[in-house]
Amino acid sequence: MSDAVDTKPSKRRETAFVGQSLKKTYITGETQVHALRGVDLEIKAGEILVLLGPSGSGKSTLLNIIGGLDRPTSGQLWYRDTELTALNEAELTRFRRASIGFIFQFYNLIPSLTAEENVRLVIDIADDPMPAKDALELVGLADRRHHFPAQLSGGEQQRVAVARAIAKRPGVLLCDEPTGALDSATGVRVLETLAQANRELGTTLILITHNAGIAAMADRVFNFLDGQIASIQTNDVRISASEMVW
Numbered sequence: 001m002s003d004a005v006d007t008k009p010s011k012r013r014e015t016a017f018v019g020q021s022l023k024k025t026y027i028t029g030e031t032q033v034h035a036l037r038g039v040d041l042e043i044k045a046g047e048i049l050v051l052l053g054p055s056g057s058g059k060s061t062l063l064n065i066i067g068g069l070d071r072p073t074s075g076q077l078w079y080r081d082t083e084l085t086a087l088n089e090a091e092l093t094r095f096r097r098a099s100i101g102f103i104f105q106f107y108n109l110i111p112s113l114t115a116e117e118n119v120r121l122v123i124d125i126a127d128d129p130m131p132a133k134d135a136l137e138l139v140g141l142a143d144r145r146h147h148f149p150a151q152l153s154g155g156e157q158q159r160v161a162v163a164r165a166i167a168k169r170p171g172v173l174l175c176d177e178p179t180g181a182l183d184s185a186t187g188v189r190v191l192e193t194l195a196q197a198n199r200e201l202g203t204t205l206i207l208i209t210h211n212a213g214i215a216a217m218a219d220r221v222f223n224f225l226d227g228q229i230a231s232i233q234t235n236d237v238r239i240s241a242s243e244m245v246w
């Protein structure tokens with residue numbers, strides 16, 4: 001029987017996203033940029049996936065499409081049973097709010113609000129959020145919750161951004177260069193926090209980086225080249241963020 005063969009937990013995971021022939025063309029005046037040139041993909045629920053590749057190869061474009069911030073020019077994309085490419089704007093916004101947490105290179109915290117108030121902003125529009133204090137506790141910042149962003153280090157601010165993203169318990173965390181502005185020790189701390197969210201909340205983690213060292217913490221790595229996934233690497237052993245060097 002076939003199910004006697006396939007027993008590894010990683011193989012039994014449900015599918016989170018399926019993309020077929022995803023293309024994105026930006027047209028600016030006379031110029032056309034083919035940012036995605038027909039991408040097929042499958043992303044498993046609960047996996048850590050790293051998107052690696054040179055500048056301009058299409059990583060952010062794909063991340064934005066997966067997160068419902070943008071739409072492909074053609075092709076189809078599903079999240080579980082929902083075809084995202086068939087949704088109207090209001091439906092896509094609902095999907096984004098319910099299912100996606102975003103973390104960017106620059107933390108985008110509101111300077112006049114405390115850490116806890118920054119996290120609370122997201123909770124106010126979520127269906128089943130965790131208390132802001134719990135989210136800050138998960139990232140190791142419960143005791144700094146009344147501090148303003150300017151009173152926190154870069155790494156602490158990024159961990160507040162992680163707390164804000166996980167507080168609404170999204171199925172998926174999308175991270176675009178989350179450690180790009182941090183030194184390596186601080187970056188490792190932030191990556192540990194992201195891996196913890198993946199482990200403890202089962203969150204699918206999709207992470208763009210220019211740093212090939214970070215790929216070792218992933219289950220799989222999509223190597224981008226010129227608007228396509230040129231190759232996929234599967235790591236049988238995932239190393240923890242604290243073991244990483246860069």
Ligand SMILES: Nc1ncnc2c1ncn2[C@@H]1O[C@H](COP(=O)(O)OP(=O)(O)OP(=O)(O)O)[C@@H](O)[C@H]1O
Nearest residue numbers: 026028033034035054055056057058059060061062
């Ligand atoms: N809004 C836009 N209008 C026009 N061209 C765009 C737009 N956004 C991205 N592009 C172009 O699409 C291509 C892919 O860009 P994308 O940002 O996805 O690459 P990337 O792999 O994420 O690069 P980086 O690592 O530098 O962030 C690039 O050539 C970029 O200039």
